[in-house]
Amino acid sequence: MRKTVSIITFLAIISPAFAGGVDTKSDSLRKDALLVYMEMTDNKTNDYIRKEIPYINYVRDIRDAAVYILSTKQRTGAGGNEFTYFLVGQHSNAGMYDTLSFVTAPDATFEEIREKEVNTLKLGLIRYIARTPLAKYIQINFSQPLSETVSTDKWDSWVFKAQLSGWFDGQQTYNSSNLYGRFTANRVTEDWKINLRASYSYGIEKFVIDEETIRSETNSKAISALVVKSISDHWSYGGTVYLGSSIYSNLDRALSIMPGIEYDIFPYSQSTRKQLRILYSIGYNYFNYTDTTIYDKTEEGHAQHSINLAYSVVQKWGQIDLSSEYSNYFYDWSKNNLSVFGSFSLRIAKGLQLNFGGGASIIHDQLGLAKSGVTTEDILLKKKELATQFQYWGNFGFSYTFGSIYNNVVNPRFGNQFGWGH
Numbered sequence: 001m002r003k004t005v006s007i008i009t010f011l012a013i014i015s016p017a018f019a020g021g022v023d024t025k026s027d028s029l030r031k032d033a034l035l036v037y038m039e040m041t042d043n044k045t046n047d048y049i050r051k052e053i054p055y056i057n058y059v060r061d062i063r064d065a066a067v068y069i070l071s072t073k074q075r076t077g078a079g080g081n082e083f084t085y086f087l088v089g090q091h092s093n094a095g096m097y098d099t100l101s102f103v104t105a106p107d108a109t110f111e112e113i114r115e116k117e118v119n120t121l122k123l124g125l126i127r128y129i130a131r132t133p134l135a136k137y138i139q140i141n142f143s144q145p146l147s148e149t150v151s152t153d154k155w156d157s158w159v160f161k162a163q164l165s166g167w168f169d170g171q172q173t174y175n176s177s178n179l180y181g182r183f184t185a186n187r188v189t190e191d192w193k194i195n196l197r198a199s200y201s202y203g204i205e206k207f208v209i210d211e212e213t214i215r216s217e218t219n220s221k222a223i224s225a226l227v228v229k230s231i232s233d234h235w236s237y238g239g240t241v242y243l244g245s246s247i248y249s250n251l252d253r254a255l256s257i258m259p260g261i262e263y264d265i266f267p268y269s270q271s272t273r274k275q276l277r278i279l280y281s282i283g284y285n286y287f288n289y290t291d292t293t294i295y296d297k298t299e300e301g302h303a304q305h306s307i308n309l310a311y312s313v314v315q316k317w318g319q320i321d322l323s324s325e326y327s328n329y330f331y332d333w334s335k336n337n338l339s340v341f342g343s344f345s346l347r348i349a350k351g352l353q354l355n356f357g358g359g360a361s362i363i364h365d366q367l368g369l370a371k372s373g374v375t376t377e378d379i380l381l382k383k384k385e386l387a388t389q390f391q392y393w394g395n396f397g398f399s400y401t402f403g404s405i406y407n408n409v410v411n412p413r414f415g416n417q418f419g420w421g422h
Helices: 022-034 043-051 110-129 131-139 378-381
Strands: 002-005 009-012 036-040 056-058 067-075 080-088 097-103 138-141 143-148 157-172 174-187 192-209 212-230 237-247 251-264 272-287 299-313 316-331 332-349 352-363 391-401
Touching: 022 131, 036 110, 043 110, 043 251, 067 110, 067 299, 080 110, 097 110, 110 138, 131 138, 237 272
Parallel strands: 036 056, 036 067
Antiparallel strands: 002 143, 009 138, 067 080, 080 097, 157 174, 174 192, 192 212, 212 237, 237 251, 251 272, 272 299, 299 316, 316 332, 332 352, 352 391
């Protein structure tokens, strides 16, 4: 049995002047339109949204907005994405909050995704537009048929994906070729998270220097599994299993089994806005080496534990992601590793935004370094893992924008690049 049930959609019917030339009425409507701030990194999606929702004023600074929108995206177990929008009113709309989300299929096209974005944003904004003089131009239509029942999922939430890719390039004195394959099987429900993965990577590089050919080869294989069981809105337990090999890391075979337990100080239900997770893992690692190591080992196995702390927050002033991890082997606590990573996006003043990120590791657990050492060729071509007690990386940047607070118009002529040939 079916009956017609509506999924809310709406069309904004604004005077023709809103879409075209400027006259007294259209200028009045534009000045009365809702001021909205939404940060987006995809210019094509940004332009599309402004075209599809023309009856609001898009402003460049969050402080000018009557509503600001925070957006987040998380990977789903099926391989798609969950888009979530947090709408927060300020000034005359202070105290008004809304959260809307939608999920995309793994094979969703760019057009399907941005149509859903527009529809979701329209639904969220209607409440705020209703408080403006433009409310009388809005119509809401109910017209989508919907079945009363949901068919049973014959795959029981399992999603499988196979990937095979290759690439190559070259010139007179250099050429390279690479092959990569991966197979994944994932199942994500409220109670369980299961990620299974198998991968293979092979690459060759050849250099011709003074009529001498130098050849570099890389090869790695891996099978891994992550299984997590939800206990409550704060606790979960599970673990990882890894089996693999790597020429670069001097490993004929590596096996790792690491069960663990995690606590999130904030409820998992708030994970798109804020997280503070503490994960403790303890387990066993076995290594079988290609070459004898600097510790005169051809194979070894050791118990290990690690603790990971991760913090993430999304607010109107920006976004912060921080994580740190410490691990060591029980047989020798001096064989340890401490890593920290972070990224920040901060609005520090009107029109001024600062972005920076980085990471660093203190490394004392390189058990597999080959005793035979490395040559200059190995170093330059990165054929073998090198001894080091630390590593680091970082990036930073800032931007400052000033001028008109409005950002409504889309003009695609001549593209969005400066200069010729772009």
